Amino acid sequence: MSLINKLSIRLQNHPKRVAFPEGADPRIIQAARQFATRGLGVPILLGDRSRIKINAARLDIRLDGIRIIEPARSDEMEQFSTKFQGLRRFKGLNDKQTREFLENTSYFATMMLATAACDAIVSGATVSASSALRPLFRIIPTQEGVQTASSMLILEKEDSRLGVDGALFCSDCGVIPEPTAEQLSDIAVTTAGLAHHLTNQTPKVAMLSFSSKKDKSSNASISRVKAATSMARDKIREFDMPADIDGELQVDAALDSFVAEQKGIGGSVAGKANVLIFPDLNSGNIASKLAQLVAGCRSYGQIITGLSKPAAEISRGASAHDIFGTAVIVAAQAVDRSYLFPVMESK
CATH class of the missing domain: 3.40.50.10950 (Rossmann fold)
Incomplete structure (x- = not known):
C-alpha cells in the first residue's frame, strides 16, 4: 500500500x-x-x-x-x-x-x-x-532548536526494497542553494524527524556526496558533508531522536546493499537509506526531477521542513x-x- x-x-x-x-x-x-x-x-x-x-x-x-x-x-x-x-x-x-x-x-x-x-x-x-x-x-517560526527551514520531496516507487516500502525522503530539493555544514545538519535532522513522524520507521539518513567515505578526498564540498554528518549525529543525540546517520556516501552505496558491500562500506545506513540529504540544491533538484521524469517516480512536496x-x-x-x-x-x-x-x- x-x-x-x-x-x-x-x-x-x-x-x-x-x-x-x-x-x-x-x-x-x-x-x-x-x-x-x-x-x-x-x-x-x-x-x-x-x-x-x-x-x-x-x-x-x-x-x-x-x-x-x-x-x-x-x-x-x-x-x-x-x-x-x-x-x-x-x-x-x-x-x-x-x-x-x-x-x-x-x-x-x-x-x-x-x-x-x-x-x-x-x-x-x-x-x-x-x-x-x-x-x-x-x-x-522555526521549530525549537532549529535555525534552518528547508524542503523535503517524497519520491515513491512500487518497489518495497527502496526506502520505506518504496518511499524515499529527499532534502533539500527546493530552498537553500548552497547550505553550510550547520544548515545541512539541520536539514538532516528535520527531514529525519518528519520521516519518522509519517512512517513510524527508524530514519536511515545518508549524507550524499560524489565520493564515499572510503575514498580519500580533500575537496571542500566533501569536507562540508563530513562536518554536517558529525553535527547531525550530535543533534540527534541531543534531541533523543530515533535515527541512524552516515556519510559521506554516494547515492548508489546509500541505496544498494550490493554496491555498498563491493565498496567495503558497512553500517546501518549503507544500502538501506530511506532519507537522502543532498549536498546542495543543484544536486537535489536535478536528481529528484530525473527520478520523476526518467524513472517514473511519484513525487509529493515540497514539504517545508524546520517550521513549527x-x-x-x-x-x-x-x-x-x-x-x-x-x-x-x-x-x-x-x-x-x-x-x-x-x-x-x-x-
Missing part, C-alpha cells in the same frame, strides 16, 4: 483543515474534492468565490464539504490585521498597508495557519516558489494527484505521531 493511502486511512480518524491559497485553480479544486470525499478533513479554498464556483461547475465538481474564503470579505480580516501588525516584521504598517498584504491569499492563508484557523497549507500551484515561501518564512507548522510549496507543474498527496502529507504532519501510530501498534 502506498504511503498516501496508509496516511489517508489514519487521517479519517483525525481529520484536518488544509488551506489552499490558489483556490480557483482546477487542479486544486479536484484535489480538494478528493480530500473531502475521502473524509480526511475540510479543504479551504481561498480566492474569488464566484470564480471558484464557476471553475467547479465546469469540472462538474460539487463543493459540499469544502469551505471557500474570499479574504477581502472575510469576517477574520479585522482580527488578522491586528495580529499581523503585532508581528515584529510588520510593525509600523498602517491599516491600508496591512489590508493589502492580507488580501493576498498566501499571506491570509499563512495567518490562518499562525492562528490555528487551519492546520496546514498547500501553496504554489500558480505562483513562483519565492512568492509561496515568503509569507511562511516571514510569519511562521505544516506547510508545502508545490510545483506549478503539479497534477491534481500530486496536490492531493501533498495535502495528505501535511495534514498527517499536523496529527500528533502518537495518534497516527498508537503505542500498542508500535510494539
